[in-house]
Amino acid sequence: MTPRPITLLTGFLGVGKTTLLNRLLPALPRTAVLVNEFGEIGLDQLFVQAVEEDVVLLQAGCLCCTIRGDLSRALRDLAASGRPFDRVVIETTGLADPGPILQTLMSDPLLRRDFVLDAVVTLVDAAHGMATLEAQEEARRQVAVADRLVLTKTDVAPDTAALESRLRALNPVAPILRNDAPAEAIFAPGDPGRNLPWSAEEAHHHHHHDPNRHGSDIRALCLRFSQPLRWEGLASWLEMMAMTQGERMLRLKAVLNLEGEEAPVALHGVRHLFDAPRRLPAWPEGDDRSSRLVLILRGLDPEVAEAGLRAFLEAA
């Protein structure tokens, strides 16, 4: 059976995750939802109404630290249950650092057989987002690792220019949507290529021209290569980075044009863990077939990382 896609829905406490899920679930048939809540008494499953029988509550403790085993178990039980579902949405507690959750999804071999991480969708509150990002490291990490950012509460705080520029500084590549966007724009299931940074060049531009970093040590390296890359060079660099800088690599996403490969190859990594590279069906029509690589770093100068990569590629 082909692995079923998992969307991780994250965003700080009270940002509007459950509200958004309830609006979108009717448009997402055959979706199983896992809800995690911080604290002893789980309430959120009572509010996710649309797929009541498919909601599994992960209780007692934060998904990112205490109950990673529970997450693996819940997903395995779901896979073994024979229930008809095509995708999974995991709603995390607002306090979760998504890094360890992503690591769990990528490192458990049984899970990797049945599931594939499709995307991290991070909600940001247009009214309180700026203050939350200032005060909360978890909120910044949730933004940094997102594949898509979704603004909520723009009905009460319509001017989002400053917030968007702050988000761009933390994550130059994720598209910024609003929570009234259609389900397929927010969840965009199925095609792993859709979640990858096709617009890294534009992102690079944003990245370099936004000086407003608010002292954050999270930075992105966005690269584009027009010549096909040699896998050996890239793989040795990744191995070296995983061993020496694993904790500083919050996320790696890449679409690669590799020597000897006709199809694009997708690569995902979180800290020291990497998914096996996957062939995508084909390059999009009219694409220039350049490799794009985005690396979200914490406490590591992107220029140092880039110099290392280029040295490994030249040596290969």
Ligand SMILES: Nc1nc2c(ncn2[C@@H]2O[C@H](COP(=O)(O)OP(=O)(O)OP(=O)(O)O)[C@@H](O)[C@H]2O)c(=O)[nH]1
């Ligand atoms: N005005 C406005 N209110 C919203 C919007 N989205 C959510 N809310 C309200 O914000 C509050 C929190 O929404 P929830 O959906 O429970 O937020 P959550 O992220 O699931 O919350 P936690 O599970 O506590 O992290 C509720 O009172 C919602 O009605 C929005 O787009 N606009």
